Amino acid sequence: MDLFNSALGKNITFVRPAYFIIGGFIGMAHVKFYYVFLIFVYVVSVLGNTMVMLVICLDHNLRAPKYIAVFNLAFVDLFGNSALVPKILDTFLFNHHAISYNDCLTYLFFCYTCLSMQALNLVALSYDRLVAIIFPLHYMVKVTHRFMFTMIASFWAFIITAVLIAVCLITRLSFCKSVLINSYFCDHGQIYRLACNDHFPNYVVSCLYPVIIFWIPLAFILISYLYICYTLSKVATVHQGLKAFKTCIGHLSLVAIYFIPLLITFTLMENIHSNARIINLSLTSLFPPMLNPIIYVLQTQEIKESVKRLLKISRKVKVKKIAIM
Template sequence: MSYLTSDPNQTENTDPIIRPPYFFISGFIDIPHMEYYYIFLCFVYIISLVGNTFVMMVIYMDNSLHSPKYIAVFNLAFTDVCGSTAMVPKLLDTFLFSRQLISYNQCLTSLFFIFLFLNMQSFNLTILSYDRLVAICCPLRYHMMVTHRSMFQLTGAAWALAVFLVLLAVGLITRLSFCRSLVINSYFCDHGPLFRLAAPCSDVVPNIVISYLNPCLMLYFPMVFIISSYICITHALLTRGIAHGLKTCTSHLILVAIFYLPINITYLLHPIIPTNARIFNLSLTLVLPPMLNPFVYVLKTEEFKESAKKLLRKRRAQRAVVPIQST
């Protein structure tokens, strides 16, 4: 599929930027019965939506959870809901209903929100690792270092940096001319496959630079910080002879592994892995962590479980009172 002007030389003189009316999202290539996989993603999305909404509701309604740590947990659940919503409904509409054409503006909008919430998942895991680092390595100073103000500042800075870098990536896309193929070899408007379409017609060097800069700032630097923090945590616990304290960090480590391992495999092995394998791996990376986060991290926390049980008992009591009053 291609997009060609009737007079390329005239177009170059009047408007050097060729913006096509639409792109074609190819998705998986030559794999039979993929509709079952998309239905699976639909169930994953529903579970993610219910689980993370429940987490946000409990944190909001229980004053005992209005602590700095749960600001980060709430932000993680919010990001998971938004990230899944930005991707899965559009994916289902695209492939289950064969609507693989997407307009230029819709493509850039989808790219912005998917990468924004993907990057915020990484930052949220980093903020939670900072909370564990201070709690274990500096327990006497925890309430001085991890305050509501500091947690809001960390979260706000993460959002600002994520928005800026993703806007920069999208802005660099708008300067490109797409004069040949319009087929995006992914299941959404992926940044790399999108700007490579303009390589024959435009200078994509700035886009290549930002494609390396964004993963470094959004994935690799946070991952290095998380690994370093757990080295410090392990050293502190072993020094005190309380190695069993690492069990309190197990849930967070599981989330880190679930998020970072697949996405790093995708980026590091991108040149040698088949297109379908890359798309499949990236799709699972974007939908599975949001579904698992409430169950692996939050629902295993005793403090949260007690708050949830208390709210459920209160809700049942209120329902029991209503029929009595009506009679």
């Protein structure tokens, strides 16, 4: 970051605060009930995503390339909620609203990386469904383990680079006025608006970021499913079409849970109260990681069968131990 700043000019002096104040939920009525709800969301998210990751690791039947993306989604959900929820509870439930400058940027980096990776992971799963239904005979050639791993790794590299650029641009800002962040975490948009020097590059990034991370992935997913529906209507009977489309229900549910609340919030951003915006965005960030593993376990036949097999094995092991004792 120092090299980045030095390239901007040697005579620039930056006023960096010792800390920021996260004040998103301050003043909201009955907000402590919301914190109890967040604890429930976090516990379910940790248990669900850990279970999905363990099932994929332990069951050799789940070795299809798409499960690389499913495993990565569970990892991102677990890591993302672990980055957000404990800090939210520490900040608002225990009144530790102050966060140091460097810790705030680190917090921003991990939160944005995980939230953005969720969207691109849904793109990977969408591509898997597209090829599986449109080119079923070529699926094993087009979607290999190496291809899926490379795609997921490329998404990680892209997201990390994009978020690092946003963080580096914040380090060139001077904060000589308020240090109160009106959000539930160290939000990039709320931080750069506090700066008292030119923050146009940050504004450009804040405009481009939703397009790259939200609108383009959503457009790709919608176009993919329109193409899937068009193809099924041309080459399959109604029964065959429904059977093929049924394999997409789990993924479509994940897409709806992730994108619809964001779409509503972005559309109504100017017409809703700031407190309502904060609640909506926090739920949008925290709800999908809780629901994703539940949906995949319930909607994906392979994972349901795998969970049943592993439960049977664990029961047999317990019976043997009791018999030996």
